[in-house]
Amino acid sequence: xxxxxxxxxxxxxxxxxxxxxxxxxxxxxxxxxxxxxxxxxxxxxxxxxxxxxxxxxxxxxxxxxxxxxxxxxxxxxxxxxxxxxxxxxxxxxxxxxxxxxxxxxxxxxxxxxxxxxxxxxxxxxxxxxxxxxxxxxxxxxxxxxxxxxxxxxxxxxxxxx
Amino acid sequence: xxxxxxxxxxxxxxxxxxxxxxxxxxxxxxxxxxxxxxxxxxxxxxxxxxxxxxxxxxxxxxxxxxxxxxxxxxxxxxxxxxxxxxxxxxxxxxxxxxxxxxxxxxxxxxxxxxxxxxxxxxxxxxxxxxxxxxxxxxxxxxxxxxxxxxxxxxxxxxxxxxxxxxxxxxxxxxxxxxxxxxxxxxxxxxxxxxxxxxxxxxxxxxxxxxxxxxxxxxxxxxxxxxxxxxxxxxxxxxxxxxxxxxxxxxxxxxxxxxxxxxxxxxxxxxxxxxxxxxxxxxxxxxxxxxxxxxxxxxxxxxxxxxxxxxxxxxxxxxxxxxxxxxxxxxxxxxxxxxxxxxxxxxxxxxxxxxxxxxxxxxxxxxxxxxxxxxxxxxxxxxxxxxxxxxxxxxxxxxxxxxxxxxxxxxxxxxxxxxxxxxxxxxxxxxxxxxxxxxxxxxxxxxxxxxxxxxxxxxxxxxxxxxxxxxxxxxxxxxxxxxxxxxxxxxxxxxxxxxxxxxxxxxxxxxxxxxxxxxxxxxxxxxxxxxxxxxxxxxxxxxxxxxxxxxxxxxxxxxxxxxxxxxxxxxxxxxxxxxxxxxxxxxxxxxxxxxxxxxxxxxxxxxxxxxxxxxxxxxxxxxxxxxxxxxxxxxxxxxxxxxxxxxxxxxxxxxxxxxxxxxxxxxxxxxxxxxxxxxxxxxxxxxxxxxxxxxxxxxxxxxxxxxxxxxxxxxxxxxxxxxxxxxxxxxxxxxxxxxxxxxxxxxxxxxxxxxxxxxxxxxxxxxxxxxxxxxxxxxxxxxxxxx
Numbered sequence: 001x002x003x004x005x006x007x008x009x010x011x012x013x014x015x016x017x018x019x020x021x022x023x024x025x026x027x028x029x030x031x032x033x034x035x036x037x038x039x040x041x042x043x044x045x046x047x048x049x050x051x052x053x054x055x056x057x058x059x060x061x062x063x064x065x066x067x068x069x070x071x072x073x074x075x076x077x078x079x080x081x082x083x084x085x086x087x088x089x090x091x092x093x094x095x096x097x098x099x100x101x102x103x104x105x106x107x108x109x110x111x112x113x114x115x116x117x118x119x120x121x122x123x124x125x126x127x128x129x130x131x132x133x134x135x136x137x138x139x140x141x142x143x144x145x146x147x148x149x150x151x152x153x154x155x156x157x158x159x160x161x
Numbered sequence: 162x163x164x165x166x167x168x169x170x171x172x173x174x175x176x177x178x179x180x181x182x183x184x185x186x187x188x189x190x191x192x193x194x195x196x197x198x199x200x201x202x203x204x205x206x207x208x209x210x211x212x213x214x215x216x217x218x219x220x221x222x223x224x225x226x227x228x229x230x231x232x233x234x235x236x237x238x239x240x241x242x243x244x245x246x247x248x249x250x251x252x253x254x255x256x257x258x259x260x261x262x263x264x265x266x267x268x269x270x271x272x273x274x275x276x277x278x279x280x281x282x283x284x285x286x287x288x289x290x291x292x293x294x295x296x297x298x299x300x301x302x303x304x305x306x307x308x309x310x311x312x313x314x315x316x317x318x319x320x321x322x323x324x325x326x327x328x329x330x331x332x333x334x335x336x337x338x339x340x341x342x343x344x345x346x347x348x349x350x351x352x353x354x355x356x357x358x359x360x361x362x363x364x365x366x367x368x369x370x371x372x373x374x375x376x377x378x379x380x381x382x383x384x385x386x387x388x389x390x391x392x393x394x395x396x397x398x399x400x401x402x403x404x405x406x407x408x409x410x411x412x413x414x415x416x417x418x419x420x421x422x423x424x425x426x427x428x429x430x431x432x433x434x435x436x437x438x439x440x441x442x443x444x445x446x447x448x449x450x451x452x453x454x455x456x457x458x459x460x461x462x463x464x465x466x467x468x469x470x471x472x473x474x475x476x477x478x479x480x481x482x483x484x485x486x487x488x489x490x491x492x493x494x495x496x497x498x499x500x501x502x503x504x505x506x507x508x509x510x511x512x513x514x515x516x517x518x519x520x521x522x523x524x525x526x527x528x529x530x531x532x533x534x535x536x537x538x539x540x541x542x543x544x545x546x547x548x549x550x551x552x553x554x555x556x557x558x559x560x561x562x563x564x565x566x567x568x569x570x571x572x573x574x575x576x577x578x579x580x581x582x583x584x585x586x587x588x589x590x591x592x593x594x595x596x597x598x599x600x601x602x603x604x605x606x607x608x609x610x611x612x613x614x615x616x617x618x619x620x621x622x623x624x625x626x627x628x629x630x631x632x633x634x635x636x637x638x639x640x641x642x643x644x645x646x647x648x649x650x651x652x653x654x655x656x657x658x659x660x661x662x663x664x665x666x667x668x669x670x671x672x673x674x675x676x677x678x679x680x681x682x683x684x685x686x687x688x689x690x691x692x693x694x695x696x697x698x699x700x701x702x703x704x705x706x707x708x709x710x711x712x713x714x715x716x717x718x719x720x721x722x723x724x725x726x727x728x729x730x731x732x733x734x735x736x737x738x739x740x741x742x743x744x745x746x747x748x749x750x751x752x753x754x755x756x757x758x759x760x761x762x763x764x765x766x767x768x769x770x771x772x773x774x775x776x777x778x779x780x781x782x783x784x785x786x787x788x789x790x791x792x793x794x795x796x797x798x799x800x801x802x803x804x805x806x807x808x809x810x811x812x813x814x815x816x817x818x819x820x821x822x823x824x825x826x827x828x829x830x831x832x833x834x835x836x837x838x839x840x841x842x843x844x845x846x847x848x849x850x851x852x853x854x855x856x857x858x859x860x861x862x863x864x865x866x867x868x869x870x871x872x873x874x875x876x877x878x879x880x881x882x883x884x885x886x887x888x889x890x891x892x893x894x895x896x897x898x899x900x901x902x903x904x905x906x907x908x909x910x911x912x913x914x915x916x917x918x919x920x921x922x923x924x925x926x927x928x929x930x931x932x933x934x935x936x937x938x939x940x941x942x943x944x945x946x947x
Contacts, residue, residue, distance in 0.1 A: 057329040057342040064331035 003043045004036050012051060022052045026062060030069055039073045067121070075110045075117040077155045079103070080134045083120050086127035091143075095131050096120050098145040102152060115159045116152070165231035170238065176229060183211055183224040186237060193237055194246065194275055196253075196360050197312040198225035201421065201566060202321055205313050208253070210275065212245045213237045221245055247279045253310050254284060256291045256335075257361075264308065266362030269375045272310060291336075298347040300932040301367040301429055302356060304339065309363035311337055315355035322421070324561055324583060325349045339363075350917055351933050352554070353428045354421070357411055368429045368929055369409040373399055381793035382414055382888060384780045386486055386773035387426040387920045389513075389668045390533065390555035391782030391890070393417020394427040396774060396793040403441075404795030407431045407774060418533045418786060418890050424554035426920055429929035431774060434794050436926040438756050440769040441798030451757075451767060456800070463766050464812030466749045467503060470726040476504030477707045480715040480724050480748070483510040483681040484731025484802070485670035486923075488778025488790055490864035491802045492672065492679035493687060493871050494820065495730055498806050501702050502815045503728070506683050506709025511737055513912055514668035514783070515645035516677040516896065517904040520689040522653035523664070524901030529656070531637045531663035532892050533784045537563050539663075541570040541633040545652070546596060547641025547667050548579040551916045553783070556639065556667070557581060572630055574599055576615075576643075587626045590618045596643045600651040603627055604658075631659065639665045646907040665784045669913040670921070671773065675781040678875065678895040682904045683709025688876040688895050691902030699845070699874045702819065711906040712738065720744040727751070730802055731770065733922050735759040737913075753802055758922055769799045772923075776801040778864045779885070786890035787880060804862045811861075822846040823858045823866045849873050855882075876900060 002009040012029055019025040029051065033044050040063055049056045063069045081087075081096040100106055103116050110117045126132035129141030133148075140151050162178040169186055176185045183193045184200070196208035204226050212221040216234040221242065224235075236242065253272065261267045293306040313330060316339065320326040327349035331340040341347040356364045378397035385392045393416065397409040410431045412423045419427075433439075443459030444451040454462075470478055481499040483492055499508045523529045536542065536559040549557035557580075563569040564584040573585040576595060582588040591599055592615045601609035602623060610620055630636065638656055640649075649666075656662035668674055680687035686696045693704040710718055712734065718724040720741075726749040735742045736759045745763055752764040761767045773780075777792045800808075811817050818824065825847065850857055850869060858866035872878050877895035884891045913921055918937075924930050 055326040055342065057326065057340070060340075061329040061331055065333045 003041065003047045004033055008032060008036055016051075023054055023058075026052055026054070026059070027066070030059075030063060030066075034069060038076075039070050041071075045071075073110075073114075075114050076159050077115060077135050078117045078119065079152075080119045080121040080124065082122070082124045082126070082130070082132055082134075084123040086123075087131040090130040092131040094145065095133065095143050095148060098148055099133075099152075102149065113159075115156065165229055165233075167229050167231070167233040167235060169235045178230060179228045181225060182213070182215075182222075182227040182229050182233075182235065185229050186224065186235075191237055193224045194271075194278075195225055196271060196310055197314065199314050199317070199358065201562070202314065202317040205317070208310065208312050209249045210246055212242060212249070214239055214242055243279060246275070250276055250279055251284055251286070255286050255288075256307055257310065258290065258307050264362040265365045265370045266308075266359075267374070270362060271360035293338075296345065297367070298341045298345075299349070299351055299367075300936050301351050301353055301425070301929060302347055303365045303367060303370060304341075305363050305365065306338060308361050309339055310361055311339070312360060313339075314358045314360065315339060315364055318354045318358050318421075319349070321565065322558070322562070323350060323352060323354060324580070325352075328355060350550075350554075351425045352423065353425060354423070357423070357428070358421075366409070366429070368432065369397075373397075373408050378408060379405075380413065381791050382416065383774060383791040383793055384417075384671065384788045385423075385427040386671045387430060387923065388553060388555075388915070389670055389673050389783035390419075390553050391417075391671070391780060391784075391786055391788055392419035392423055392427045392555050393788070393888075394423060394431070396431060398793050401435075403797045405793070407434050407794045416888055417788075418782075419555050419558070420537075422555055422558040425917060425929065425933065426554075426924075426927075430920060430923065430927040431794075432928045433755070433923045433926035434772055434774055434796070436756070436928070438926060439796070439799075440755065440757060440761075440767060441796060443769060444764075444767040446765045451762075451764070459766055459768060460805075460808050460812055463751050463768075464809050466751075466765075467726055467728070467809065468813045470749065471504060474725050476705050477507065478723065478725040479503045479505045479507060480710065480719070480727045481505065481508040482712060482715070482727070482729045482732045482734055483508060483676055485511055485513070485668075485673040485676050486773060487672065487676075487731050487802050488773070488776070488864060489672065489675040489679055489781060489787075489871060490778045490867045491730075491806070492676050492681055493875070494803060494806050494867055496680045496687070497700070497820060498810055499728075500686075500696075500704050501700060501820065502810045502813055504705045506705050506707060507715055507724075508681055508709060509683055509712040509715065509906075509909070510676045510681040511670075511712075511732060511734070511913075512677070512906070512910045513670065513673050514642055514666045514677075515649050515907060515910055516666060516668070516674065517682065517685060517689055517902065518646055518649035518907070519653065519664065519666050520896045520899050521901045521903045522650050523897045524689075524899065526657075526897050527894075529653075529663060529897050530785055530894065531665050532786050532890070533559065533782060534786075534890070535663065536560060536637055536639070536665070536784075538567065539563065539569060539635060539637040540567075541572070541630075541636045543572045543574075543630055543636055543638045544581065545574050545599065545638070545640040546576075546643035547639070548575070548577065548581075549639075549667075550580040552641075552669065552912075552914075553667055554917065560584060570629070570633070572626055574626065587622065587629060589622050589626045590615050591623075597648055597651075600644075600648055600655065603630070603655050604651065633662075634660050636662045637665065638662055639667060641667050642669075642910055642912040645910050668783045669915060671782075672780045674783050674785060675779070678781055678877070678893070678899075679871070683711050683714075683906075685902050685904050687871070687874070688878075689899040689902045690876075691900065695900075696874070700819070712909055713906065716740050716744055719748050722747060724748045729753070729760055729764075730806075733758040733760045735763070736922070753805060754922075755799075756922060756926055768805055770805065771796065771799045771801045775799070776803070776864075778803070779868060781893055781895075782890075785877075785893045785896065787878070787885065787893045788890045789885055789888065801864075803864050803867075807861050817861045821861045821863075821866050822870055823861045823863065825857055846870065846873065853882075 083092040107120045131143045132141045165178040166175045174189045193211045195211040197205040206223045206226045211224040213224045214236040295305045316328045319328045327342040382395045385394045394410045395413045398405045442453045445454040570586040574589045595613045598609040598613040730753045750764040751766045752761040753768045775794045778790045877898035880891040
């Protein structure tokens with residue numbers, strides 16, 4: 001029995017037909033699975049190995065290559081702060097330090113209540129609005145420490161709902 | 162593609178267009194260095210060592226990925242190229258420790274050689290080197306991460322070559338790392354291919370690491386003593402208190418039929434040779450106990466008893482069981498000894514394939530058999546029964562490589578879902594015991610599908626299988642012990658109905674085929690000869706008239722008390738055939754073996770023998786490829802079976818010259834011609850030697866003296882000595898050129914059912930094989946390797 005929802009499993013079966021080989025659908029499947037489960041569990045890896053006909057180690061190789069894929073559970077919101085050149089020049093480092101202080105966690109760590117995970121990341125393609133950060137799939141731009149506080153607060157509220 | 166001409170370092174060379182530049186360079190003796198490139202594996206272009214200058218191309222190009230085109234002008238050793246390689250080495254050495262003197266690969270390391278050549282020992286990098294502690298991944302595989310240069314050869318050979326996919330690359334960029342499939346350990350076929358192919362000291366062998374240095378060993382290429390495939394293994398030997406010790410097995414010269422391949426047995430399971438339980442002194446039973454004795458004493462007891470029984474009860478009261486792991490010369494000698502000296506036809510061996518039935522079916526059909534090399538190049542293959550991945554690892558490798566590299570078509574019919582189904586164009590999963598029905602179906606009897614079909618296999622699969630096979634213009638058919646007797650005939654008849662089909666019968670042991678070709682049968686002389694006339698004339702002797710007993714009949718006769726003496730050479734019938742061992746205590750029992758096996762333990766005399774790695778001779782593999790066995794190890798106290806048999810014959814008062822033709826004065830016999838050099842009484846053997854430009858051998862203990870005779874009198878063994886002694890395999894044709902006699906006792910054919918990690922008696926005394934199995938029992942896991 002699929003580790004993912006029946007709906008997603010059906011979606012995979014349908015979408016698979018559009019790819020030349022089963023393995024070429026692997027990365028999208030990993031992303032969808034991670035979005036649903038929060039991370040790529042050993043069960044999810046075996047499930048995808050079966051789905052693609054690849055050995056499990058091959059799935060793990062791919063996961064380990066991409067930093068946006070993880071085999072460890074994350075918090076509900078993944079706060080990714082960019083500290084690459086443009087952001088760094090406009091205070092990205094300070095934003096990251098501020099997040100660390102506010103959340104009480106460091107790079108790739110998760111808060112005790114499992115709401116936030118913090119990550120220092122490379123360029124997220126928002127240089128024109130630096131400094132920027134990405135929370136799950138949402139972008140937040142032209143950040144200041146005060147703005148960050150508000151953003152984190154809004155997510156905290158969301159988590160409490 | 163048509164040939165093109167290119168210029169490399171001023172030399173013109175012509176090769177088919179599309180050839181990789183690195184391979185084209187090799188043809189004119191120019192070696193372009195490379196770590197990641199490996200012939201037969203997918204291209205990687207990861208190491209950037211093979212950079213060369215090509216005119217009209219602005220940047221340096223990787224010779225391992227550039228296909229040659231007409232008029233290309235290449236420079237492989239310019240200042241620019243040298244500088245580029247030096248810089249690449251500087252990067253490779255960024256995290257690599259510079260401690261060659263303590264590294265296991267020191268002296269045979271490609272990185273060390275390159276660094277010497279391009280001189281990149283000093284580095285501009287100030288950062289500390291990343292370090293990780295060494296890991297043990299399995300009993301035979303160790304991984305030292307900092308030494309890894311990420312060439313991915315191991316990953317590719319394991320996945321593409323072995324179809325095991327147990328190794329992967331995790332992480333990215335400079336922090337990439339080779340990882341095993343089970344987090345911290347490997348679950349695989351333990352073949353050790355990853356270790357052999359590693360250009361540096363990152364992957365090392367549990368059996369060999371830190372024991373010695375490559376230059377301290379002598380390297381002897383010989384034939385593996387385990388399964389029936391006949392891989393060449395190169396044994397590294399060094400001096401030891403008791404003789405020459407075998408320290409490692411590998412595949413360094415790649416000149417054998419196995420090319421790059423060796424399985425766990427060829428690579429690690431030589432270690433039975435110095436097992437503590439090895440017998441190094443003859444044992445003679447006194448007051449009910451086996452006691453150490455001198456060779457003189459033991460041989461005297463054996464010769465005396467054998468002569469006594471022969472004289473008082475006749476040769477028919479003596480039984481002989483031969484070996485599937487002794488050389489052709491020893492097998493030929495043993496049956497000759499049985500027939501001439503003991504005067505009995507009671508001789509048999511552990512049969513694992515029905516070669517006589519195949520010989521009967523293929524008699525006179527030149528080219529109806531295939532060799533092990535042919536399996537790599539045939540456009541299509543049909544495998545019926547057997548599981549080569551477990552029982553014939555080289556054959557499985559040949560099949561996989563042929564499918565992968567030549568797009569050959571593999572057709573499978575098996576009662577089990579064997580692993581090779583993954584390479585199969587058509588896999589017919591048939592019902593248990595359905596092989597006879599399958600052959601009927603192939604022959605055109607559609608009603609046979611009723612007993613043949615298994616749930617889940619549609620009838621169309623079988624129809625497709627038959628149609629496609631019949632359309633194949635050139636097919637190799639391989640079959641296991643499941644097919645015997647009348648089924649072999651049926652299969653041969655089907656093969657004959659195809660445009661071109663060549664057959665291979667799969668037998669289990671290193672010289673099973675040799676034992677069969679050399680006539681270890683009660684009713685067959687060498688070359689599948691049923692009639693005694695030919696050999697009576699060749700040997701100038703009267704052969705025993707009484708029909709011989711098979712192994713089963715002999716044990717029955719022993720139980721009845723009709724068999725008074727038994728001579729068991731390199732075989733353990735008590736373990737193999739389930740009968741009450743007590744029956745063998747009745748006759749006078751002589752056992753020649755390396756270990757105190759179940760059979761040896763109840764013997765009256767035990768004679769300790771040299772194993773296949775400690776003597777020379779020849780082996781014939783399942784497919785009929787004849788190869789030279791070279792002496793590598795040496796152990797004080799033991800003797801080769803050949804010498805023991807000759808010495809027993811001598812002590813029994815037999816003229817040894819009649820057994821082994823040596824010296825200038827040989828056997829005089831009527832040459833059967835009325836005039837010319839061969840008229841009247843002459844020494845047939847000596848005349849033959851002269852005609853072949855061969856010197857008479859000067860010692861009765863020289864197996865080559867007997868090989869002369871084998872080549873002269875055994876049909877199908879007329880081979881080129883030059884080719885044999887140059888270390889390659891030569892094809893023999895005893896099945897097609899032989900006399901096609903059949904042997905009763907098809908029911909005695911039984912597969913040893915050895916797996917990748919067992920090998921009969923030898924396997925029980927191999928530390929490497931036992932530790933792998935022990936490890937599996939401790940950590941049982943899923944079927945990841947499949």
